[in-house]
Amino acid sequence: MAAILRALGVSVAKTEPMPAEKITSLQNPRVKELVRLRDRRPRDEAGVFLVEGYREIRRALEKRVALRELYFSPDWFLGENEPALLAQAEAAGAKLFELSKEAFAKVAYRERPDGLLAVAPQWQRRLEDLVLPAAPFLLVVEAIEKPGNLGTILRSADAAGCQAVIVCDPVTDIFNPNVVRASTGVLFSVPCVVDESARVLAWLKQRGIRTVATSPAAEKLYTAADLRGPLAVVMGSEQYGLSKFWLENADLPVRIPMAGQADSLNVAMATIITLFEAVRQRG
Numbered sequence: 001m002a003a004i005l006r007a008l009g010v011s012v013a014k015t016e017p018m019p020a021e022k023i024t025s026l027q028n029p030r031v032k033e034l035v036r037l038r039d040r041r042p043r044d045e046a047g048v049f050l051v052e053g054y055r056e057i058r059r060a061l062e063k064r065v066a067l068r069e070l071y072f073s074p075d076w077f078l079g080e081n082e083p084a085l086l087a088q089a090e091a092a093g094a095k096l097f098e099l100s101k102e103a104f105a106k107v108a109y110r111e112r113p114d115g116l117l118a119v120a121p122q123w124q125r126r127l128e129d130l131v132l133p134a135a136p137f138l139l140v141v142e143a144i145e146k147p148g149n150l151g152t153i154l155r156s157a158d159a160a161g162c163q164a165v166i167v168c169d170p171v172t173d174i175f176n177p178n179v180v181r182a183s184t185g186v187l188f189s190v191p192c193v194v195d196e197s198a199r200v201l202a203w204l205k206q207r208g209i210r211t212v213a214t215s216p217a218a219e220k221l222y223t224a225a226d227l228r229g230p231l232a233v234v235m236g237s238e239q240y241g242l243s244k245f246w247l248e249n250a251d252l253p254v255r256i257p258m259a260g261q262a263d264s265l266n267v268a269m270a271t272i273i274t275l276f277e278a279v280r281q282r283g
Helices: 002-007 029-036 040-046 054-062 082-091 101-107 147-160 177-182 197-206 244-249 267-282
Strands: 021-023 048-052 069-072 095-099 116-121 137-142 164-168 192-195 210-214 231-235 252-254
Touching: 029 101, 040 048, 048 054, 048 177, 054 082, 054 116, 069 082, 069 101, 082 095, 082 116, 095 101, 137 147, 137 197, 137 267, 147 164, 147 177, 147 267, 164 197, 192 197, 197 244, 210 244, 210 267, 231 267
Parallel strands: 021 095, 069 095, 137 164, 137 231, 164 192, 210 231, 210 252
Antiparallel strands: 048 116, 069 116
């Protein structure tokens, strides 16, 4: 590791860590395992997931996520800050592996990789674990199918200042590589809970948190609804929208006006519009 840092122009202390193991073969067991971890079943069985990219790994380290392994390939580096990130990850306990350009190309899932790929432990957070203010602002999403949408929704919730995102009856898992990528690493900073819709609704009602459900059939415009106070914005799946369960049990159905032929927006876009109307009202 120290030799790599020196080659890249980074000074190192006299007390040097052990050099990173180098992997060049595409048939190496670690390379094969990284490829397997793109799929949900191997991820869940191993209890880990992949974090690719400088920004995402940096945010994981900032939130003290205990990265188990960090794979890097200097041939793919895009900037000058990667060596410092490697040193930070190693100091935090991650084991480093240097991959050849070809080996990294095989394990990367991005079209334009930046030479950094980490393995992180999965976690389980319960509703009861959430620490909320007196007037919480939450986002609830139901049965989101596309990882890119779920990642964008997480990123939007962070930007809007939501204290948590609750994922009900998920079709895609929050540890999907494309969720991590689309969230730009916000997965590590916004508390995210996965649970069943009935249990989530009961938990919200018990705490006096109103639910606002978006539906094209609702009479009230989202801008006319009172989105202040304890609030959970509830959004449905891309294809079917919210289920009958949420539409019948939500405190306030609202709609986003549509002037064209389309009867609805992409779920990520609709989420952004609704969340930031709530931000406007809440001051």
